[in-house]
Amino acid sequence: MDGQQKPVNRLKGLKSVSLLTLLSRFTGLARDALMASLFGTGWVLDAFTVAFRVPNLFRRLFGEGAMAAAFLPEFVRVDEERGREAATELFNGVAWRLLKILVIFLLAAEFALLGTWLLVPLSERSALLCELSLILMPYMVLICMAGLYSAALNGVQHFVIPAVSSVVLNLAWLAAGLAAALLFLSDASQMIRLIAICLVFGGMLQLAMTAWKASRYSIRMRTGRTAATSRDHTARVFQAMGPVLIGLSITQINGLIDGLLAWTLVSPNLDGNTFLSRFLLPEGTAAALYLGQRLYQFPLGVFAIALGTVLFPRFARHAASGDLEELSRDLLHGLQLVLVVGIPASVGLWFMAESITNLLFRYGQFGASASHMTAQMIAAYGLGVWAVSGLLIANRVFYAAGDQITPMRQGLICVGLNLIFDFLLLPVLGGPGLPIASILATVFQLGLALEVLRRRFLRIGRSAFVPILWRTVVATLLMSLAGLGVLTLVSQWENLLGVFAYRLVKVIVPIAAAVIVYVAVLSAVGLSPRRLLQEPEWLE
Numbered sequence: 001m002d003g004q005q006k007p008v009n010r011l012k013g014l015k016s017v018s019l020l021t022l023l024s025r026f027t028g029l030a031r032d033a034l035m036a037s038l039f040g041t042g043w044v045l046d047a048f049t050v051a052f053r054v055p056n057l058f059r060r061l062f063g064e065g066a067m068a069a070a071f072l073p074e075f076v077r078v079d080e081e082r083g084r085e086a087a088t089e090l091f092n093g094v095a096w097r098l099l100k101i102l103v104i105f106l107l108a109a110e111f112a113l114l115g116t117w118l119l120v121p122l123s124e125r126s127a128l129l130c131e132l133s134l135i136l137m138p139y140m141v142l143i144c145m146a147g148l149y150s151a152a153l154n155g156v157q158h159f160v161i162p163a164v165s166s167v168v169l170n171l172a173w174l175a176a177g178l179a180a181a182l183l184f185l186s187d188a189s190q191m192i193r194l195i196a197i198c199l200v201f202g203g204m205l206q207l208a209m210t211a212w213k214a215s216r217y218s219i220r221m222r223t224g225r226t227a228a229t230s231r232d233h234t235a236r237v238f239q240a241m242g243p244v245l246i247g248l249s250i251t252q253i254n255g256l257i258d259g260l261l262a263w264t265l266v267s268p269n270l271d272g273n274t275f276l277s278r279f280l281l282p283e284g285t286a287a288a289l290y291l292g293q294r295l296y297q298f299p300l301g302v303f304a305i306a307l308g309t310v311l312f313p314r315f316a317r318h319a320a321s322g323d324l325e326e327l328s329r330d331l332l333h334g335l336q337l338v339l340v341v342g343i344p345a346s347v348g349l350w351f352m353a354e355s356i357t358n359l360l361f362r363y364g365q366f367g368a369s370a371s372h373m374t375a376q377m378i379a380a381y382g383l384g385v386w387a388v389s390g391l392l393i394a395n396r397v398f399y400a401a402g403d404q405i406t407p408m409r410q411g412l413i414c415v416g417l418n419l420i421f422d423f424l425l426l427p428v429l430g431g432p433g434l435p436i437a438s439i440l441a442t443v444f445q446l447g448l449a450l451e452v453l454r455r456r457f458l459r460i461g462r463s464a465f466v467p468i469l470w471r472t473v474v475a476t477l478l479m480s481l482a483g484l485g486v487l488t489l490v491s492q493w494e495n496l497l498g499v500f501a502y503r504l505v506k507v508i509v510p511i512a513a514a515v516i517v518y519v520a521v522l523s524a525v526g527l528s529p530r531r532l533l534q535e536p537e538w539l540e
Contacts, residue, residue, distance in 0.1 A: 036370075038364065049286055051196070080321075136196050165209050172198055293381060308392045319400045331457055344472070395407045483511070
Protein backbone atom coordinates (compact mmCIF):
# COMPACT_ATOMS: atom_id res chain seq x y z
CA MET A 1 0.00 0.00 0.00
CA ASP A 2 1.26 3.47 -0.87
CA GLY A 3 2.73 5.01 2.25
CA GLN A 4 1.53 8.48 1.25
CA GLN A 5 -2.07 7.42 0.86
CA LYS A 6 -4.22 7.91 3.93
CA PRO A 7 -5.80 4.60 4.95
CA VAL A 8 -9.52 4.38 4.38
CA ASN A 9 -11.55 2.65 7.06
CA ARG A 10 -13.36 0.09 4.91
CA LEU A 11 -14.90 -1.57 7.94
CA LYS A 12 -16.71 1.31 9.57
CA GLY A 13 -19.10 -0.11 12.15
CA LEU A 14 -17.16 -3.37 12.63
CA LYS A 15 -15.95 -2.41 16.09
CA SER A 16 -19.41 -1.55 17.43
CA VAL A 17 -21.01 -4.61 15.84
CA SER A 18 -18.25 -6.87 17.17
CA LEU A 19 -18.52 -5.47 20.70
CA LEU A 20 -22.30 -5.82 20.77
CA THR A 21 -22.04 -9.29 19.28
CA LEU A 22 -19.48 -10.13 21.96
CA LEU A 23 -21.97 -8.99 24.60
CA SER A 24 -24.66 -11.08 22.91
CA ARG A 25 -22.38 -14.13 22.92
CA PHE A 26 -21.49 -13.66 26.59
CA THR A 27 -25.15 -13.40 27.60
CA GLY A 28 -25.84 -16.37 25.32
CA LEU A 29 -23.16 -18.40 27.08
CA ALA A 30 -24.65 -17.38 30.42
CA ARG A 31 -28.09 -18.59 29.37
CA ASP A 32 -26.63 -21.87 28.04
CA ALA A 33 -24.72 -22.38 31.28
CA LEU A 34 -27.95 -21.82 33.22
CA MET A 35 -29.83 -24.27 31.00
CA ALA A 36 -27.11 -26.89 31.40
CA SER A 37 -27.12 -26.42 35.16
CA LEU A 38 -30.91 -26.76 35.39
CA PHE A 39 -31.39 -29.68 33.00
CA GLY A 40 -28.04 -31.43 32.41
CA THR A 41 -27.97 -33.27 29.09
CA GLY A 42 -31.06 -35.39 29.69
CA TRP A 43 -34.10 -35.83 27.47
CA VAL A 44 -35.83 -32.63 28.68
CA LEU A 45 -33.08 -30.38 27.31
CA ASP A 46 -32.83 -32.64 24.26
CA ALA A 47 -36.54 -32.01 23.57
CA PHE A 48 -36.12 -28.26 23.97
CA THR A 49 -33.09 -28.00 21.70
CA VAL A 50 -34.81 -30.01 18.95
CA ALA A 51 -38.04 -27.98 19.29
CA PHE A 52 -36.12 -24.70 19.17
CA ARG A 53 -34.20 -25.73 16.07
CA VAL A 54 -37.15 -25.22 13.72
CA PRO A 55 -37.95 -21.55 14.56
CA ASN A 56 -34.22 -20.94 14.95
CA LEU A 57 -33.64 -22.42 11.50
CA PHE A 58 -36.25 -20.03 10.07
CA ARG A 59 -34.53 -17.15 11.88
CA ARG A 60 -31.23 -18.01 10.24
CA LEU A 61 -32.72 -18.67 6.83
CA PHE A 62 -35.39 -15.99 6.52
CA GLY A 63 -34.60 -13.52 9.29
CA GLU A 64 -30.83 -13.35 8.90
CA GLY A 65 -30.14 -15.52 5.87
CA ALA A 66 -31.93 -15.92 2.56
CA MET A 67 -34.36 -13.04 2.95
CA ALA A 68 -31.64 -10.63 4.06
CA ALA A 69 -29.25 -11.80 1.32
CA ALA A 70 -31.92 -11.43 -1.39
CA PHE A 71 -33.45 -8.24 0.00
CA LEU A 72 -30.44 -6.14 1.03
CA PRO A 73 -28.73 -5.84 -2.40
CA GLU A 74 -32.03 -4.88 -4.02
CA PHE A 75 -32.82 -2.42 -1.20
CA VAL A 76 -29.38 -0.80 -1.52
CA ARG A 77 -29.70 -0.62 -5.31
CA VAL A 78 -33.12 1.06 -5.14
CA ASP A 79 -32.00 3.39 -2.35
CA GLU A 80 -28.95 4.46 -4.38
CA GLU A 81 -30.77 4.88 -7.71
CA ARG A 82 -34.26 6.09 -6.75
CA GLY A 83 -34.07 7.34 -3.16
CA ARG A 84 -35.33 6.38 0.28
CA GLU A 85 -39.03 6.62 -0.54
CA ALA A 86 -38.71 4.01 -3.29
CA ALA A 87 -36.59 1.82 -1.00
CA THR A 88 -39.27 2.05 1.68
CA GLU A 89 -41.89 1.01 -0.87
CA LEU A 90 -39.76 -2.04 -1.64
CA PHE A 91 -39.46 -2.85 2.07
CA ASN A 92 -43.21 -2.51 2.50
CA GLY A 93 -43.99 -4.92 -0.34
CA VAL A 94 -41.45 -7.50 0.84
CA ALA A 95 -42.56 -7.26 4.47
CA TRP A 96 -46.25 -7.86 3.75
CA ARG A 97 -45.56 -10.78 1.46
CA LEU A 98 -43.13 -12.35 3.93
CA LEU A 99 -45.63 -11.93 6.77
CA LYS A 100 -48.34 -13.72 4.80
CA ILE A 101 -46.01 -16.64 4.01
CA LEU A 102 -44.90 -16.97 7.62
CA VAL A 103 -48.44 -16.83 9.02
CA ILE A 104 -49.64 -19.52 6.60
CA PHE A 105 -46.72 -21.77 7.55
CA LEU A 106 -47.29 -21.07 11.25
CA LEU A 107 -50.97 -22.02 11.11
CA ALA A 108 -50.23 -25.20 9.15
CA ALA A 109 -47.48 -26.22 11.57
CA GLU A 110 -49.56 -25.46 14.66
CA PHE A 111 -52.54 -27.46 13.38
CA ALA A 112 -50.28 -30.41 12.50
CA LEU A 113 -48.54 -30.32 15.87
CA LEU A 114 -51.80 -29.91 17.78
CA GLY A 115 -53.37 -32.82 15.92
CA THR A 116 -50.34 -35.00 16.66
CA TRP A 117 -50.34 -34.00 20.33
CA LEU A 118 -54.07 -34.69 20.80
CA LEU A 119 -54.65 -37.72 18.60
CA VAL A 120 -51.40 -39.72 18.41
CA PRO A 121 -50.22 -41.84 21.37
CA LEU A 122 -46.83 -40.39 22.32
CA SER A 123 -44.13 -41.25 24.83
CA GLU A 124 -43.44 -38.69 27.54
CA ARG A 125 -40.34 -37.38 25.76
CA SER A 126 -42.11 -37.14 22.38
CA ALA A 127 -45.15 -35.44 23.94
CA LEU A 128 -42.89 -32.80 25.52
CA LEU A 129 -41.13 -32.26 22.18
CA CYS A 130 -44.50 -31.72 20.48
CA GLU A 131 -45.73 -29.36 23.19
CA LEU A 132 -42.57 -27.25 23.16
CA SER A 133 -42.75 -27.03 19.38
CA LEU A 134 -46.32 -25.71 19.68
CA ILE A 135 -45.20 -23.01 22.11
CA LEU A 136 -42.06 -21.94 20.25
CA MET A 137 -43.38 -21.87 16.68
CA PRO A 138 -44.77 -18.27 16.87
CA TYR A 139 -41.22 -17.10 17.63
CA MET A 140 -40.47 -17.93 14.01
CA VAL A 141 -42.75 -15.15 12.72
CA LEU A 142 -41.49 -12.57 15.20
CA ILE A 143 -37.79 -13.13 14.62
CA CYS A 144 -38.08 -13.34 10.83
CA MET A 145 -39.85 -10.00 10.68
CA ALA A 146 -37.28 -8.52 13.07
CA GLY A 147 -34.58 -9.88 10.75
CA LEU A 148 -36.10 -8.10 7.75
CA TYR A 149 -36.16 -4.81 9.65
CA SER A 150 -32.53 -5.46 10.66
CA ALA A 151 -31.52 -6.02 7.03
CA ALA A 152 -33.08 -2.69 6.05
CA LEU A 153 -31.25 -0.97 8.92
CA ASN A 154 -27.96 -2.50 7.77
CA GLY A 155 -28.73 -1.24 4.27
CA VAL A 156 -28.78 2.33 5.58
CA GLN A 157 -25.55 1.69 7.53
CA HIS A 158 -27.16 1.34 10.97
CA PHE A 159 -25.87 -1.75 12.79
CA VAL A 160 -26.39 -1.09 16.51
CA ILE A 161 -30.06 -1.92 17.20
CA PRO A 162 -30.01 -5.20 15.21
CA ALA A 163 -27.01 -6.29 17.29
CA VAL A 164 -28.62 -5.14 20.56
CA SER A 165 -31.81 -7.11 19.87
CA SER A 166 -29.95 -10.41 20.34
CA VAL A 167 -28.77 -9.25 23.76
CA VAL A 168 -32.39 -8.47 24.71
CA LEU A 169 -33.48 -12.02 23.83
CA ASN A 170 -30.67 -13.54 25.89
CA LEU A 171 -31.57 -11.37 28.89
CA ALA A 172 -35.22 -12.44 28.60
CA TRP A 173 -34.06 -16.07 28.39
CA LEU A 174 -31.88 -15.69 31.49
CA ALA A 175 -34.72 -14.07 33.42
CA ALA A 176 -37.05 -16.89 32.38
CA GLY A 177 -34.56 -19.54 33.49
CA LEU A 178 -34.08 -17.93 36.89
CA ALA A 179 -37.84 -17.52 37.35
CA ALA A 180 -38.44 -21.14 36.31
CA ALA A 181 -35.85 -22.34 38.81
CA LEU A 182 -37.53 -20.39 41.61
CA LEU A 183 -41.06 -21.55 40.75
CA PHE A 184 -40.64 -25.13 39.51
CA LEU A 185 -37.20 -26.36 40.59
CA SER A 186 -38.45 -29.88 41.23
CA ASP A 187 -40.33 -30.15 37.92
CA ALA A 188 -38.07 -29.96 34.87
CA SER A 189 -40.97 -30.14 32.38
CA GLN A 190 -42.70 -27.14 33.92
CA MET A 191 -39.46 -25.17 33.95
CA ILE A 192 -38.81 -25.78 30.27
CA ARG A 193 -42.39 -24.81 29.34
CA LEU A 194 -42.07 -21.47 31.15
CA ILE A 195 -38.76 -20.76 29.42
CA ALA A 196 -40.31 -21.52 26.02
CA ILE A 197 -43.20 -19.12 26.68
CA CYS A 198 -40.83 -16.34 27.75
CA LEU A 199 -38.79 -16.79 24.56
CA VAL A 200 -41.85 -15.84 22.54
CA PHE A 201 -42.18 -12.64 24.54
CA GLY A 202 -38.47 -12.01 23.94
CA GLY A 203 -39.17 -12.26 20.20
CA MET A 204 -41.87 -9.62 20.58
CA LEU A 205 -39.33 -7.27 22.17
CA GLN A 206 -36.84 -7.86 19.34
CA LEU A 207 -39.44 -7.05 16.70
CA ALA A 208 -40.61 -3.94 18.56
CA MET A 209 -37.04 -2.60 18.87
CA THR A 210 -36.06 -3.06 15.25
CA ALA A 211 -39.40 -1.76 13.92
CA TRP A 212 -39.11 1.38 16.07
CA LYS A 213 -35.56 2.12 14.92
CA ALA A 214 -36.43 1.49 11.28
CA SER A 215 -39.28 4.00 11.55
CA ARG A 216 -36.68 6.64 12.44
CA TYR A 217 -35.31 6.14 8.92
CA SER A 218 -38.84 6.28 7.44
CA ILE A 219 -38.80 2.50 6.93
CA ARG A 220 -42.11 1.02 8.03
CA MET A 221 -44.95 -1.28 6.98
CA ARG A 222 -47.90 0.61 5.48
CA THR A 223 -51.30 -0.37 4.18
CA GLY A 224 -52.54 0.43 0.71
CA ARG A 225 -51.45 -0.49 -2.80
CA THR A 226 -47.81 -0.26 -3.78
CA ALA A 227 -46.48 1.15 -7.02
CA ALA A 228 -45.98 -1.18 -9.99
CA THR A 229 -42.21 -0.65 -9.94
CA SER A 230 -42.13 -1.57 -6.25
CA ARG A 231 -44.11 -4.74 -6.98
CA ASP A 232 -41.57 -5.64 -9.66
CA HIS A 233 -38.68 -5.19 -7.23
CA THR A 234 -40.55 -7.22 -4.59
CA ALA A 235 -41.10 -10.05 -7.06
CA ARG A 236 -37.39 -9.93 -7.92
CA VAL A 237 -36.46 -10.30 -4.24
CA PHE A 238 -38.65 -13.38 -3.82
CA GLN A 239 -37.47 -14.90 -7.09
CA ALA A 240 -33.89 -14.53 -5.88
CA MET A 241 -34.77 -15.87 -2.45
CA GLY A 242 -35.32 -19.47 -3.55
CA PRO A 243 -31.76 -20.27 -4.59
CA VAL A 244 -30.38 -18.03 -1.84
CA LEU A 245 -32.48 -19.95 0.67
CA ILE A 246 -30.92 -23.22 -0.42
CA GLY A 247 -27.40 -21.80 -0.65
CA LEU A 248 -27.38 -20.08 2.74
CA SER A 249 -29.25 -22.86 4.48
CA ILE A 250 -26.53 -25.46 4.03
CA THR A 251 -24.81 -24.92 7.38
CA GLN A 252 -28.17 -24.77 9.17
CA ILE A 253 -29.52 -27.81 7.33
CA ASN A 254 -26.38 -29.77 8.16
CA GLY A 255 -26.80 -28.72 11.80
CA LEU A 256 -30.47 -29.72 11.76
CA ILE A 257 -29.63 -33.10 10.22
CA ASP A 258 -26.95 -33.66 12.84
CA GLY A 259 -29.37 -32.71 15.62
CA LEU A 260 -32.05 -35.06 14.35
CA LEU A 261 -29.53 -37.88 14.00
CA ALA A 262 -28.31 -37.23 17.55
CA TRP A 263 -31.94 -37.35 18.75
CA THR A 264 -32.81 -40.48 16.77
CA LEU A 265 -29.69 -42.62 17.21
CA VAL A 266 -30.10 -43.18 20.95
CA SER A 267 -30.85 -46.46 22.66
CA PRO A 268 -34.65 -46.06 23.20
CA ASN A 269 -35.17 -45.45 19.48
CA LEU A 270 -32.97 -48.30 18.20
CA ASP A 271 -34.20 -51.29 20.18
CA GLY A 272 -34.37 -54.29 17.88
CA ASN A 273 -32.71 -52.59 14.89
CA THR A 274 -29.52 -54.54 14.23
CA PHE A 275 -28.31 -52.42 11.30
CA LEU A 276 -28.54 -49.08 13.09
CA SER A 277 -27.14 -50.39 16.37
CA ARG A 278 -23.58 -49.65 15.19
CA PHE A 279 -24.56 -45.96 15.00
CA LEU A 280 -25.82 -45.94 18.60
CA LEU A 281 -25.19 -42.68 20.47
CA PRO A 282 -25.51 -41.97 24.20
CA GLU A 283 -28.49 -40.04 25.50
CA GLY A 284 -27.70 -36.34 25.72
CA THR A 285 -25.78 -36.24 22.45
CA ALA A 286 -28.31 -33.80 20.93
CA ALA A 287 -27.87 -31.36 23.82
CA ALA A 288 -24.06 -31.73 23.75
CA LEU A 289 -24.13 -31.11 20.00
CA TYR A 290 -26.23 -27.98 20.50
CA LEU A 291 -23.87 -26.63 23.15
CA GLY A 292 -20.90 -27.42 20.93
CA GLN A 293 -22.49 -25.43 18.11
CA ARG A 294 -23.15 -22.56 20.48
CA LEU A 295 -19.52 -22.40 21.60
CA TYR A 296 -18.00 -22.56 18.15
CA GLN A 297 -20.42 -19.84 17.06
CA PHE A 298 -18.94 -17.55 19.70
CA PRO A 299 -15.84 -16.52 17.69
CA LEU A 300 -17.87 -16.98 14.51
CA GLY A 301 -20.45 -14.44 15.66
CA VAL A 302 -18.08 -11.96 17.25
CA PHE A 303 -15.89 -11.84 14.17
CA ALA A 304 -17.20 -13.46 10.98
CA ILE A 305 -20.87 -12.51 11.23
CA ALA A 306 -19.94 -8.98 12.31
CA LEU A 307 -17.48 -8.74 9.41
CA GLY A 308 -20.05 -10.07 6.94
CA THR A 309 -22.68 -7.66 8.28
CA VAL A 310 -20.43 -4.66 7.63
CA LEU A 311 -19.02 -5.85 4.29
CA PHE A 312 -22.26 -7.01 2.68
CA PRO A 313 -23.70 -3.51 2.04
CA ARG A 314 -20.30 -2.51 0.59
CA PHE A 315 -20.28 -5.54 -1.69
CA ALA A 316 -23.82 -4.67 -2.82
CA ARG A 317 -22.91 -1.04 -3.60
CA HIS A 318 -19.81 -2.00 -5.56
CA ALA A 319 -21.76 -4.62 -7.52
CA ALA A 320 -24.57 -2.15 -8.25
CA SER A 321 -22.09 0.44 -9.58
CA GLY A 322 -20.02 -2.15 -11.49
CA ASP A 323 -16.86 -1.28 -9.53
CA LEU A 324 -15.17 -4.68 -9.58
CA GLU A 325 -11.83 -3.21 -8.49
CA GLU A 326 -13.24 -2.03 -5.17
CA LEU A 327 -15.31 -5.21 -4.83
CA SER A 328 -12.09 -7.19 -5.27
CA ARG A 329 -10.26 -5.12 -2.63
CA ASP A 330 -13.05 -5.52 -0.09
CA LEU A 331 -13.28 -9.25 -0.76
CA LEU A 332 -9.53 -9.61 -0.38
CA HIS A 333 -9.66 -7.60 2.83
CA GLY A 334 -12.36 -9.83 4.29
CA LEU A 335 -10.54 -13.05 3.39
CA GLN A 336 -7.26 -11.78 4.84
CA LEU A 337 -9.01 -11.02 8.13
CA VAL A 338 -10.57 -14.49 8.08
CA LEU A 339 -7.08 -16.01 7.92
CA VAL A 340 -5.66 -13.80 10.66
CA VAL A 341 -8.57 -14.32 13.09
CA GLY A 342 -10.15 -17.60 12.02
CA ILE A 343 -7.10 -19.88 12.06
CA PRO A 344 -5.95 -19.09 15.65
CA ALA A 345 -9.59 -19.14 16.83
CA SER A 346 -9.98 -22.67 15.43
CA VAL A 347 -6.82 -23.95 17.08
CA GLY A 348 -7.58 -22.17 20.34
CA LEU A 349 -11.06 -23.69 20.63
CA TRP A 350 -9.60 -27.11 19.95
CA PHE A 351 -7.06 -27.13 22.80
CA MET A 352 -9.22 -25.11 25.24
CA ALA A 353 -12.46 -27.07 24.74
CA GLU A 354 -12.31 -29.08 27.97
CA SER A 355 -11.42 -26.10 30.16
CA ILE A 356 -14.11 -23.88 28.62
CA THR A 357 -16.77 -26.57 29.02
CA ASN A 358 -15.93 -27.15 32.68
CA LEU A 359 -16.05 -23.42 33.40
CA LEU A 360 -19.33 -22.72 31.65
CA PHE A 361 -21.40 -25.86 32.11
CA ARG A 362 -20.09 -28.31 34.71
CA TYR A 363 -22.50 -27.45 37.51
CA GLY A 364 -25.63 -28.96 39.02
CA GLN A 365 -27.03 -31.71 36.79
CA PHE A 366 -24.23 -31.25 34.26
CA GLY A 367 -21.66 -33.82 35.39
CA ALA A 368 -18.24 -35.02 34.22
CA SER A 369 -19.64 -37.30 31.50
CA ALA A 370 -21.81 -34.56 29.99
CA SER A 371 -18.90 -32.12 30.21
CA HIS A 372 -16.57 -34.50 28.38
CA MET A 373 -19.14 -35.16 25.65
CA THR A 374 -19.73 -31.44 25.12
CA ALA A 375 -15.98 -30.68 25.08
CA GLN A 376 -15.53 -33.21 22.27
CA MET A 377 -18.23 -31.43 20.24
CA ILE A 378 -16.67 -28.01 20.87
CA ALA A 379 -13.22 -29.22 19.83
CA ALA A 380 -14.58 -30.82 16.66
CA TYR A 381 -16.64 -27.79 15.64
CA GLY A 382 -13.84 -25.42 16.65
CA LEU A 383 -11.51 -26.78 14.00
CA GLY A 384 -13.81 -25.35 11.33
CA VAL A 385 -14.20 -21.73 12.49
CA TRP A 386 -11.91 -20.48 9.71
CA ALA A 387 -13.76 -22.44 7.03
CA VAL A 388 -17.25 -21.33 8.06
CA SER A 389 -16.01 -17.72 8.35
CA GLY A 390 -14.46 -17.80 4.88
CA LEU A 391 -17.57 -19.34 3.33
CA LEU A 392 -19.78 -16.67 4.91
CA ILE A 393 -17.72 -13.88 3.29
CA ALA A 394 -17.42 -15.68 -0.05
CA ASN A 395 -21.15 -16.29 -0.41
CA ARG A 396 -21.93 -12.65 0.43
CA VAL A 397 -20.03 -11.64 -2.72
CA PHE A 398 -22.06 -13.97 -4.92
CA TYR A 399 -25.34 -12.63 -3.52
CA ALA A 400 -24.24 -9.01 -3.80
CA ALA A 401 -23.39 -9.64 -7.48
CA GLY A 402 -26.80 -11.18 -8.13
CA ASP A 403 -25.50 -14.75 -8.43
CA GLN A 404 -27.74 -16.93 -6.29
CA ILE A 405 -27.14 -20.13 -8.25
CA THR A 406 -23.44 -20.80 -7.55
CA PRO A 407 -23.74 -21.04 -3.74
CA MET A 408 -26.90 -23.13 -4.13
CA ARG A 409 -25.23 -25.69 -6.40
CA GLN A 410 -22.14 -25.90 -4.25
CA GLY A 411 -24.21 -26.16 -1.10
CA LEU A 412 -26.37 -29.01 -2.39
CA ILE A 413 -23.23 -30.99 -3.17
CA CYS A 414 -22.04 -30.42 0.38
CA VAL A 415 -25.31 -31.51 2.00
CA GLY A 416 -24.84 -34.86 0.30
CA LEU A 417 -21.20 -34.95 1.38
CA ASN A 418 -22.19 -34.22 4.98
CA LEU A 419 -24.58 -37.20 5.04
CA ILE A 420 -21.93 -39.47 3.52
CA PHE A 421 -19.35 -38.30 6.06
CA ASP A 422 -21.90 -38.74 8.89
CA PHE A 423 -22.45 -42.41 8.15
CA LEU A 424 -18.75 -43.05 7.52
CA LEU A 425 -17.57 -41.35 10.72
CA LEU A 426 -20.32 -42.20 13.23
CA PRO A 427 -19.34 -45.88 13.67
CA VAL A 428 -15.69 -44.84 14.09
CA LEU A 429 -15.84 -41.60 16.11
CA GLY A 430 -19.29 -41.69 17.68
CA GLY A 431 -20.93 -38.34 18.45
CA PRO A 432 -17.94 -36.15 17.41
CA GLY A 433 -18.27 -37.65 13.94
CA LEU A 434 -21.33 -35.43 13.38
CA PRO A 435 -19.54 -32.05 13.69
CA ILE A 436 -16.42 -33.33 11.95
CA ALA A 437 -18.56 -34.42 8.98
CA SER A 438 -20.12 -30.95 8.79
CA ILE A 439 -16.71 -29.25 8.92
CA LEU A 440 -15.27 -31.47 6.18
CA ALA A 441 -18.24 -30.67 3.95
CA THR A 442 -17.82 -26.94 4.67
CA VAL A 443 -14.10 -27.02 3.81
CA PHE A 444 -14.93 -28.65 0.48
CA GLN A 445 -17.60 -26.04 -0.25
CA LEU A 446 -15.22 -23.20 0.64
CA GLY A 447 -12.66 -24.58 -1.81
CA LEU A 448 -15.25 -24.60 -4.59
CA ALA A 449 -16.37 -21.05 -3.76
CA LEU A 450 -12.84 -19.63 -3.64
CA GLU A 451 -11.98 -21.08 -7.02
CA VAL A 452 -14.99 -19.37 -8.63
CA LEU A 453 -14.22 -16.10 -6.81
CA ARG A 454 -10.62 -16.23 -8.02
CA ARG A 455 -11.74 -16.46 -11.63
CA ARG A 456 -14.58 -13.94 -11.50
CA PHE A 457 -13.87 -11.23 -8.93
CA LEU A 458 -10.30 -11.18 -7.69
CA ARG A 459 -8.34 -8.60 -9.67
CA ILE A 460 -5.36 -9.07 -7.37
CA GLY A 461 -2.98 -12.02 -7.46
CA ARG A 462 -2.48 -14.81 -4.94
CA SER A 463 0.62 -13.05 -3.63
CA ALA A 464 -1.72 -10.95 -1.47
CA PHE A 465 -2.57 -14.09 0.54
CA VAL A 466 0.79 -15.83 0.81
CA PRO A 467 2.47 -13.28 3.16
CA ILE A 468 -0.63 -13.26 5.39
CA LEU A 469 -0.88 -17.05 5.45
CA TRP A 470 2.67 -17.94 6.41
CA ARG A 471 2.78 -15.25 9.11
CA THR A 472 -0.53 -16.47 10.52
CA VAL A 473 0.59 -20.11 10.55
CA VAL A 474 3.87 -19.31 12.30
CA ALA A 475 2.13 -17.12 14.88
CA THR A 476 -0.56 -19.76 15.47
CA LEU A 477 2.01 -22.52 16.05
CA LEU A 478 3.89 -20.42 18.61
CA MET A 479 0.58 -19.33 20.17
CA SER A 480 -0.45 -22.98 20.55
CA LEU A 481 2.82 -23.93 22.22
CA ALA A 482 2.49 -21.03 24.65
CA GLY A 483 -1.17 -21.75 25.37
CA LEU A 484 -0.65 -25.48 25.94
CA GLY A 485 2.40 -24.80 28.11
CA VAL A 486 0.52 -22.35 30.33
CA LEU A 487 -2.49 -24.72 30.44
CA THR A 488 -0.24 -27.52 31.70
CA LEU A 489 1.25 -25.21 34.33
CA VAL A 490 -2.13 -23.95 35.54
CA SER A 491 -3.46 -27.52 35.76
CA GLN A 492 -1.12 -28.02 38.73
CA TRP A 493 -2.98 -25.36 40.75
CA GLU A 494 -6.16 -27.41 41.26
CA ASN A 495 -5.59 -27.95 44.99
CA LEU A 496 -4.59 -24.33 45.58
CA LEU A 497 -7.87 -22.69 44.46
CA GLY A 498 -11.59 -23.16 44.84
CA VAL A 499 -13.47 -25.03 42.11
CA PHE A 500 -14.83 -21.99 40.26
CA ALA A 501 -11.66 -19.93 40.71
CA TYR A 502 -9.54 -22.80 39.39
CA ARG A 503 -11.76 -23.28 36.34
CA LEU A 504 -11.80 -19.54 35.65
CA VAL A 505 -8.01 -19.23 35.91
CA LYS A 506 -7.58 -22.33 33.74
CA VAL A 507 -9.46 -20.55 30.93
CA ILE A 508 -8.37 -16.93 31.29
CA VAL A 509 -4.62 -17.37 31.86
CA PRO A 510 -3.88 -19.71 28.90
CA ILE A 511 -6.07 -17.65 26.56
CA ALA A 512 -4.41 -14.41 27.65
CA ALA A 513 -0.96 -15.92 27.15
CA ALA A 514 -1.93 -17.27 23.73
CA VAL A 515 -3.34 -13.93 22.57
CA ILE A 516 -0.28 -12.00 23.75
CA VAL A 517 2.10 -14.39 22.01
CA TYR A 518 0.02 -14.39 18.82
CA VAL A 519 -0.15 -10.60 18.53
CA ALA A 520 3.54 -10.24 19.43
CA VAL A 521 4.63 -12.77 16.81
CA LEU A 522 2.44 -11.17 14.13
CA SER A 523 3.99 -7.80 14.87
CA ALA A 524 7.49 -9.27 14.91
CA VAL A 525 7.01 -10.77 11.43
CA GLY A 526 5.72 -7.49 10.02
CA LEU A 527 1.93 -7.85 10.16
CA SER A 528 0.10 -5.18 12.14
CA PRO A 529 -3.44 -6.32 13.15
CA ARG A 530 -4.49 -2.69 13.69
CA ARG A 531 -3.39 -1.66 10.22
CA LEU A 532 -5.02 -4.72 8.65
CA LEU A 533 -8.37 -3.62 10.11
CA GLN A 534 -8.13 -0.48 7.96
CA GLU A 535 -6.70 -1.73 4.67
CA PRO A 536 -5.79 -5.01 2.96
CA GLU A 537 -2.10 -5.80 2.94
CA TRP A 538 0.41 -6.66 0.19
CA LEU A 539 -1.61 -5.67 -2.82
CA GLU A 540 -0.05 -5.84 -6.26
